[in-house]
Amino acid sequence: MDIQVWSDVVCPWCYLGKARLEKAIAQFDGDVTVTYRAFQLDPAPVPRPVPIRDAMAAKVGGWNRAEEMLAHVTSIAAADGLRLDYDRAIAANTFDSHRLIAWASGQGRQADMLDALQRAHFTGGADLGSRPALAGVAASIGLDGAAALAYLESEAGTGAVTTDLTEARELGITSVPTFLIDGKYTVQGAQEPATLLAALEEIARREAVDIDL
Numbered sequence: 001m002d003i004q005v006w007s008d009v010v011c012p013w014c015y016l017g018k019a020r021l022e023k024a025i026a027q028f029d030g031d032v033t034v035t036y037r038a039f040q041l042d043p044a045p046v047p048r049p050v051p052i053r054d055a056m057a058a059k060v061g062g063w064n065r066a067e068e069m070l071a072h073v074t075s076i077a078a079a080d081g082l083r084l085d086y087d088r089a090i091a092a093n094t095f096d097s098h099r100l101i102a103w104a105s106g107q108g109r110q111a112d113m114l115d116a117l118q119r120a121h122f123t124g125g126a127d128l129g130s131r132p133a134l135a136g137v138a139a140s141i142g143l144d145g146a147a148a149l150a151y152l153e154s155e156a157g158t159g160a161v162t163t164d165l166t167e168a169r170e171l172g173i174t175s176v177p178t179f180l181i182d183g184k185y186t187v188q189g190a191q192e193p194a195t196l197l198a199a200l201e202e203i204a205r206r207e208a209v210d211i212d213l
Contacts, residue, residue: 001032001204004180006039006168007114009097009128010052012073012084015118017177017190019080024196030204036114038098038164039176046093049127055091088125097128098164099157100138100148109143116141182207 005021007014018036025032046055056066074084097117104113120126120137127133131152139145151157171180179187179196185203187196 001030001200001207002182003032003034004037004183005034006037006164006173006178006180007176008039008041009094009101009114009117010089010092010121011039011041011176012077012122013190014177015084015122016073016077016080016082017179018114018118019082020190020193021179021196023193024200027193027197028200028204030200032200034111036101036110037168038101038161039168039173039178040094040098040165041176042093043095044093046091046129049129050091052086052089052091082122084122085125088123089121090125090127090129092121092127092129094128095161096131096134096152098161099152100134102157102160103148103151104138104143107143109141112141113138113143 003021005018007018021034025034053063053066053070056070057063060066060069070084070086074086077084101110101113101117104110116137117128117134120133120140121128126137128137131149134152135145135149138148168178171178175188177188177190181187181200181203185199187199191199
């Protein structure tokens with residue numbers, strides 16, 4: 001089974017969705033390949049580091065609404081064992097983060113790189129808009145930090161990320177996480193592991209019937 005996942009590095013629901021998908025796959029009786037694809041919730045440039053709380057307040061119409069939204073997702077993530085530290089999290093344009101994931105993918109470390117970037121953002125207070133900071137995240141999982149920085153300072157990986165973003169638009173993806181399974185079944189949102197598992201099992205059943213026919 002092939003699962004393509006469109007997600008953004010700084011999206012808490014994507015962080016939660018990834019963890020829940022991994023739990024579902026662990027219980028699924030079948031071979032699964034997961035590929036993470038780039039999506040940007042906000043492609044606007046972020047010229048200087050801005051605390052997420054400030055960025056959210058400006059975007060959703062005030063501090064009270066921002067605090068309510070952040071507290072809600074923080075509580076849900078905590079119930080799944082994920083920590084979101086919005087006292088430290090920094091808003092950033094994620095295009096370079098997605099390029100770094102593409103670079104790590106070429107070394108068989110895509111999921112590890114995504115994990116590390118999510119932890120750096122949600123608990124480490126890292127500025128993912130900073131190329132040196134991104135290179136440091138790469139080094140933290142045993143990859144060559146200097147090579148990562150050189151890659152980010154070039155145009156490498158830009159085409160791969162742009163392709164993902166274009167395909168997301170063509171598929172009509174407007175929210176993430178979005179899971180495209182075997183190229184034709186779509187599941188949206190950070191569904192519970194049991195819900196994802198049921199979806200995987202139903203898709204496997206349908207595909208088996210199609211093969212028999």
